[in-house]
Each structure stands twice: as C-alpha cells, then as structure tokens.
Amino acid sequence: MASSPLRARRSPRAVPAVLLTAGALLLAGCSTGPAGSGSAGGSGSAAEGATGEFPRTVEHVYGETTIEQAPERVATVSWVNHDVATALGVVPVGVPTTDFGANEAGSTDWFDAALEESGAEAPRTYSETDGINFEAIAALDPDVILGAYSGLTREDYDKLSEIAPVVAYPEDAVAYGTSWQDSTELIGQALGREERAREVVEDVEQQIAETAEQYPELEGTSFVYGTLDPSAADPIIAYTEVDNRPKLLTSLGMAQAEAVTGAAEGKEDEFYVTWSPENADDLVSDVFVSWAAGEDVREDIESDPLLSSIPAVADDALVLQTDEQEVLSVSAASPLSIPWALENVVPDIAEAARTAGGE
Structure with missing residues (x-):
C-alpha cells in the first residue's frame, strides 16, 4: 500500500503510530467500528434509500468502476469511508479495526453514535496492520468496496476488483489526501445517494460556520x-x-x-x-x-x-x-x-x- 497519513514512530517513549508522513511504516488499522465485533452490519434498507439510477459508472484514479445496482453490502478499507457510508445511511458489513484513536469500546464516539441512531448491526472488523485484508473482505461477499479516502495502489485495486467493484480515491487527489467533502460526494455517487451526500456536506459545513461564529x-x-x-x-x-x-x-x-x-x-x-x-x-x-x-x-x-x-x-x-x-x-x-x-x-x-x- 501507499504510505499513510499516520505513521509509526518509535521514540524513547515508545510512541504509537501517530504522525502523518510518506515513506514510513503504514499504520493501516486505524479506522472504524467496534473492534472484534462478530456481527455483520448493513442497514437492511440500503437499496431502498438510493435515489440515483443504476447501473452507474464512477470515475477515480484508476479509471472507471461500473456498479450494476444499489449496493447493500458495503465493505471499506482505510479510514473515513465507513463514516461516510454510515452518514449516508448505509452501515458497512465490514470495516478495518480501530488500532489508533479508539474509545474504550474499541471504536470511536462518533461512529458509535451514528450506529446506534441507525439501528443497524455492528460491522464485522478486520485488521489492516499488515495491509489490505483481502481474505476477510472476500468472505463478506460485498457489493462494493469503498476506498475514496485511501492509499490504494494499482495492485491493491486490481486484487480487490476480483472480489467486487472498487471505488478508489479521485484522480485529482493524492493518496490519503481526499477531502471529506470529496469523499462524501464520491461515495454518494457509488451508493446512488448524491442528494443525501449534498445534504450531509451542507449540514457539516454549516456546523463549521457556526463554530467559527462561536469563536x-x-x-x-x-x-x-x-x-x-x-x-x-x-x-x-x-x-x-x-x-x-x-x-x-x-x-x-x-x-x-x-x-x-x-x-x-x-x-x-x-x-x-x-x-x-x-x-x-x-x-x-x-x-x-x-x-x-x-x-x-x-x-x-x-x-x-x-x-x-x-x-x-x-x-x-x-x-x-x-x-x-x-x-x-x-x-x-x-x-x-x-x-x-x-x-x-x-x-x-x-x-x-x-x-x-x-x-
């Protein structure tokens, strides 16, 4: 995989992986839902919530990916993608474990809150400490694999594409450099939820503006x-x-x-x-x-x-x-x-x- 925006550094304090850099040891297990969960996720109404027409083609750094129908079983790699899918109403069936920045439940406060609100089951989790866990992802039989925010290499992309359609990061972005707005827009396209994606972006940007006014x-x-x-x-x-x-x-x-x-x-x-x-x-x-x-x-x-x-x-x-x-x-x-x-x-x-x- 490409180098990650969080890197492992060992100082005399044995500091865990935290720093953004290129060309250093990948901390790839810093991601989503409750670690160790054995239950499969999914909102159950993912297809019904899509407003866009299918099949559809999504463009990204490695070309185009055609998605035949509204995905119901979503798997993710890296960070961010699971959050975006959940914000759009589709809780993934599988996500990487949270190895850095996890709360006491082995997840994150924001993901846990969204998961509880959705009423969906917790996703299965898989470690990415040693890179993409192709076997675990394949076992989930996903309809689509989301990597809009990631450092997917061409080799990663090709191997994942043997499992399901893959959405890599945008062509005009660098690895791990996709903005949260662009990740939301791209994943919205893949899930047929462009309207919801626009609403989510507008809502978060409004919260940012209100915070700026507060301070x-x-x-x-x-x-x-x-x-x-x-x-x-x-x-x-x-x-x-x-x-x-x-x-x-x-x-x-x-x-x-x-x-x-x-x-x-x-x-x-x-x-x-x-x-x-x-x-x-x-x-x-x-x-x-x-x-x-x-x-x-x-x-x-x-x-x-x-x-x-x-x-x-x-x-x-x-x-x-x-x-x-x-x-x-x-x-x-x-x-x-x-x-x-x-x-x-x-x-x-x-x-x-x-x-x-x-x-």
Missing part, C-alpha cells in the same frame, strides 16, 4: 499544525494544506503560517514538511497545535533551548493534544468526526488563539 478569535489567527518532540527523529514537523488538519483550521477562518506555506512550495503532493530545530524561531505563528504521547512532552518542549524558541511556544500558545481520539477526529476527518472535533478539539485551539491575542 471569532479564530478569524485570521495564524497557525502551525504539526508535531513537536525533542526526542523524535524529526523534532519539528508541520502539516501542509494537503492534510486534513490544516484544512479544518482554515475552514474555521484561521490562516496557515507563511513559513509553512513557503516551505511547502513545490511539494503539492506532500502532507508535511520537516523543520530544522536550529531555525525554530523562524517558524512564526500565533498558535501551534501538536500531538504528543503524554503531557510530559510539554515540559520537554518548553525546556528545549531550540524548540522553546518557536514563537507560539514562547507565547504559551501551544496546544498539545494527548488524546488519540482527538487526533483521529481531525487527521481522518469525516462527516461524522468533524462535528465531534468541533466540540472536543476546537475549544482548546480557540483558547490558545485568545492567549495569542493577549486575552
């Missing part, structure tokens, strides 16, 4: 969304506009730091840039949002002579996320996870924005 201090506030850890191989990483994290903050009215924008020029297919600690004080922004394995990393950052010179760190405007589910809700953004993130992630960022503004 006016975010408007125009510059940010770096990345990772800081003095003990890591790359002590400073900043995510580019390709990544879901900066995408969410810019949708709230914030502005990507000019330093990151400049460093990302000519790297339109890359999710992140590394930054030399020796030039840490040049990484200027009002707010810096980072992930860490534990709160103790904050002390390490603030006591580090180089990382502590980052303006947002020096100004006490560092947001250090230590909750894996918070990280997942934004890094693998979906129509289900974003409303959760607006409630659980954004308030801390807004508080840092107020601090940066002298409040």
Whole structure:
C-alpha cells in the first residue's frame, strides 16, 4: 500500500503510530467500528434509500468502476469511508479495526453514535496492520468496496476488483489526501445517494460556520499544525494544506503560517514538511497545535533551548493534544468526526488563539 497519513514512530517513549508522513511504516488499522465485533452490519434498507439510477459508472484514479445496482453490502478499507457510508445511511458489513484513536469500546464516539441512531448491526472488523485484508473482505461477499479516502495502489485495486467493484480515491487527489467533502460526494455517487451526500456536506459545513461564529478569535489567527518532540527523529514537523488538519483550521477562518506555506512550495503532493530545530524561531505563528504521547512532552518542549524558541511556544500558545481520539477526529476527518472535533478539539485551539491575542 501507499504510505499513510499516520505513521509509526518509535521514540524513547515508545510512541504509537501517530504522525502523518510518506515513506514510513503504514499504520493501516486505524479506522472504524467496534473492534472484534462478530456481527455483520448493513442497514437492511440500503437499496431502498438510493435515489440515483443504476447501473452507474464512477470515475477515480484508476479509471472507471461500473456498479450494476444499489449496493447493500458495503465493505471499506482505510479510514473515513465507513463514516461516510454510515452518514449516508448505509452501515458497512465490514470495516478495518480501530488500532489508533479508539474509545474504550474499541471504536470511536462518533461512529458509535451514528450506529446506534441507525439501528443497524455492528460491522464485522478486520485488521489492516499488515495491509489490505483481502481474505476477510472476500468472505463478506460485498457489493462494493469503498476506498475514496485511501492509499490504494494499482495492485491493491486490481486484487480487490476480483472480489467486487472498487471505488478508489479521485484522480485529482493524492493518496490519503481526499477531502471529506470529496469523499462524501464520491461515495454518494457509488451508493446512488448524491442528494443525501449534498445534504450531509451542507449540514457539516454549516456546523463549521457556526463554530467559527462561536469563536471569532479564530478569524485570521495564524497557525502551525504539526508535531513537536525533542526526542523524535524529526523534532519539528508541520502539516501542509494537503492534510486534513490544516484544512479544518482554515475552514474555521484561521490562516496557515507563511513559513509553512513557503516551505511547502513545490511539494503539492506532500502532507508535511520537516523543520530544522536550529531555525525554530523562524517558524512564526500565533498558535501551534501538536500531538504528543503524554503531557510530559510539554515540559520537554518548553525546556528545549531550540524548540522553546518557536514563537507560539514562547507565547504559551501551544496546544498539545494527548488524546488519540482527538487526533483521529481531525487527521481522518469525516462527516461524522468533524462535528465531534468541533466540540472536543476546537475549544482548546480557540483558547490558545485568545492567549495569542493577549486575552
């Protein structure tokens, strides 16, 4: 498979897989519904809920896929796709397990809430730690396999296509770079639920707009969304506009730091840039949002002579996320996870924005 936007990194703290990057160990088991569930999912009324006509052809990075009739048995790979299908009224029969960012039930709060509301059975789950689980997916006898948000390789796509029609990521997107809006639109096409997809996108975008109004201090506030850890191989990483994290903050009215924008020029297919600690004080922004394995990393950052010179760190405007589910809700953004993130992630960022503004 292609490299994932969450990577495995081992530091002296034995940090689990968390960081977005290319060319590193794939963390492919970070996805959907209740891990270990033995029951098969499916809404039972999937075909009845479709408003589009079939057969239909869906375009993606590997060409075209024809879907003969409204799918009832949906399987997914990677992240996001299961959330989107469920938001559109089709609970998958099979999804990858949640190996990072899971709640105590081995799922996510947002998926569990949508599943309960749907009244459907929980999907079966399969591990993707070692790559696509072709055998488990084939055993589900799916009508379609969704990978609108994924890093499916041509080899993956061809092998999955022997099982069922496959929807890969859009031609104009990079692997793991499909926006949640485009994922929703593409999966809506595959399921014959374009109208519902438009409604879902409009609803979530309205919630984003309302959150922006709730926190006016975010408007125009510059940010770096990345990772800081003095003990890591790359002590400073900043995510580019390709990544879901900066995408969410810019949708709230914030502005990507000019330093990151400049460093990302000519790297339109890359999710992140590394930054030399020796030039840490040049990484200027009002707010810096980072992930860490534990709160103790904050002390390490603030006591580090180089990382502590980052303006947002020096100004006490560092947001250090230590909750894996918070990280997942934004890094693998979906129509289900974003409303959760607006409630659980954004308030801390807004508080840092107020601090940066002298409040």
